Amino acid sequence: MKTTVAFLFGCRSVEHEVSIISAVQAMKAVDKDLYDILPIYVTKSGELYTSDALFEVESFRDLKTLLKNASPVALLRQGNDTVLRFLDSSLFNKKKDIIINVAFPVVHGTNCEDGTIQGYLEFLGLPYVGCDILSSAVGMDKAIFKDVMKSAGLPVLDCIKFYAKEYVADRDKFISAIEEKIGYPVIVKPINLGSSVGISKASDKNALLDAIDLAISFSDKVLVEKAIENLREVNCSVLGDSDECFASVLEEPISHDEILSYAEKYLGGSKGSSGSKGMASLGRKLPAELPSDKTEEIRSLAKEVFKALGGNGVVRIDFMLDTKEDKVYVNEINTIPGSLSFYLWEATDMPYPKLINKLIELAFKRGREKENLTFTIDTNILSNVSFGSKGAKGSKF
Numbered sequence: 001m002k003t004t005v006a007f008l009f010g011c012r013s014v015e016h017e018v019s020i021i022s023a024v025q026a027m028k029a030v031d032k033d034l035y036d037i038l039p040i041y042v043t044k045s046g047e048l049y050t051s052d053a054l055f056e057v058e059s060f061r062d063l064k065t066l067l068k069n070a071s072p073v074a075l076l077r078q079g080n081d082t083v084l085r086f087l088d089s090s091l092f093n094k095k096k097d098i099i100i101n102v103a104f105p106v107v108h109g110t111n112c113e114d115g116t117i118q119g120y121l122e123f124l125g126l127p128y129v130g131c132d133i134l135s136s137a138v139g140m141d142k143a144i145f146k147d148v149m150k151s152a153g154l155p156v157l158d159c160i161k162f163y164a165k166e167y168v169a170d171r172d173k174f175i176s177a178i179e180e181k182i183g184y185p186v187i188v189k190p191i192n193l194g195s196s197v198g199i200s201k202a203s204d205k206n207a208l209l210d211a212i213d214l215a216i217s218f219s220d221k222v223l224v225e226k227a228i229e230n231l232r233e234v235n236c237s238v239l240g241d242s243d244e245c246f247a248s249v250l251e252e253p254i255s256h257d258e259i260l261s262y263a264e265k266y267l268g269g270s271k272g273s274s275g276s277k278g279m280a281s282l283g284r285k286l287p288a289e290l291p292s293d294k295t296e297e298i299r300s301l302a303k304e305v306f307k308a309l310g311g312n313g314v315v316r317i318d319f320m321l322d323t324k325e326d327k328v329y330v331n332e333i334n335t336i337p338g339s340l341s342f343y344l345w346e347a348t349d350m351p352y353p354k355l356i357n358k359l360i361e362l363a364f365k366r367g368r369e370k371e372n373l374t375f376t377i378d379t380n381i382l383s384n385v386s387f388g389s390k391g392a393k394g395s396k397f
């Protein structure tokens with residue numbers, strides 16, 4: 001019997017559309033001899049739908065029609081299984097529950113990639129592809145991620161971080177601290193967004209005030225760090241788990257603007273152009289043109305980052321190179337990278353269908369390992385307790 005894989009995508013995130021592109025690409029690459037695919041689209045308001053139309057990006061042009069013809073569904077625990085239930089099943093149009101064997105979240109951004117969807121799947125007891133709750137949550141918070149990297153001895157840029165509310169209460173204090181400890185130019189980032197949303201560079205006080213206002217309109221926490229002026233960006237994907245992991249070849253994304261913009265990352269070129277190839281269509285040098293010792297240094301750092309975070313599945317780790325100082329910094333981790341970084345693995349001699357098989361195997365491996373741990377005690381300790389009106393004296397009740 002084939003394994004049923006539920007692909008979950010969409011969700012309440014600014015990267016909703018990017019997730020649709022990544023998921024459709026992934027579903028097309030699945031080996032259909034091994035797996036049955038169940039596409040589950042999560043709307044921006046959090047409703048779940050399934051339909052055969054979800055296999056095509058074109059279907060998402062007209063969401064109203066798409067949803068009118070799709071079935072609303074729910075995931076439920078039933079005995080030892082997790083099932084997909086059709087909420088439009090009726091006496092006259094009965095639709096049977098479908099047992100799901102493994103979930104494959106292809107979501108990007110807050111409210112999903114950040115541990116939210118992982119928590120939902122853990123709660124359902126369903127094995128799933130990719131990083132767990134903790135590594136996903138840490139990976140999404142740029143400041144906590146830096147702290148974890150620092151404690152593992154990995155190179156990150158120092159930063160000043162603060163809550164929007166404390167900043168608004170005393171702007172001068174924070175501006176002075178930034179000017180003294182970091183100095184211009186700086187980069188200001190909302191702490192938990194992706195795709196360059198809300199990020200800007202500031203070279204003087206007025207620009208800094210504007211940059212922070214922009215960042216706090218997206219997130220209640222903000223970080224400020226030195227802007228690297230002679231910057232090269234290099235990304236590396238890592239695949240595996242805590243037992244064994246591999247680093248891909250490196251890519252160097254080519255930016256037209258100073259900050260790699262959302263349009264460049266996902267629309268495949270300059271602002272305003274359109275396309276549907278996601279991260280895979282970004283202008284890049286692949287492999288990055290770097291001396292082989294630098295390449296190996298970065299690939300080895302990427303594996304260390306993955307291990308320090310407790311990664312699982314496929315991630316992409318983005319590095320910044322300060323070419324003037326000849327320094328490498330870990331910038332961020334994408335725990336569910338755009339296009340699942342398949343183009344980096346293709347360039348590392350792993351075709352996309354094989355990458356997907358590997359990811360599903362890793363999900364089952366973690367699921368099996370979890371099953372061997374004890375989470376509940378079979379005996380019901382309440383069965384022998386007699387309850388008085390105030391509970392048994394001296395017991396915890």
Ligand SMILES: Nc1ncnc2c1ncn2[C@@H]1O[C@H](COP(=O)(O)OP(=O)(O)O)[C@@H](O)[C@H]1O
Nearest residue numbers: 187193194195196197226227228231258259260
């Ligand atoms: N310290 C920095 N110095 C110079 N440019 C930076 C710095 N940090 C980020 N950038 C630019 O901004 C882009 C987005 O920042 P990043 O931290 O990767 O956030 P996101 O999660 O939105 O991708 C980077 O790809 C890079 O072009």
Ligand SMILES: [Mg+2]
Nearest residue numbers: 195196318332
């Ligand atoms: Mg980035």
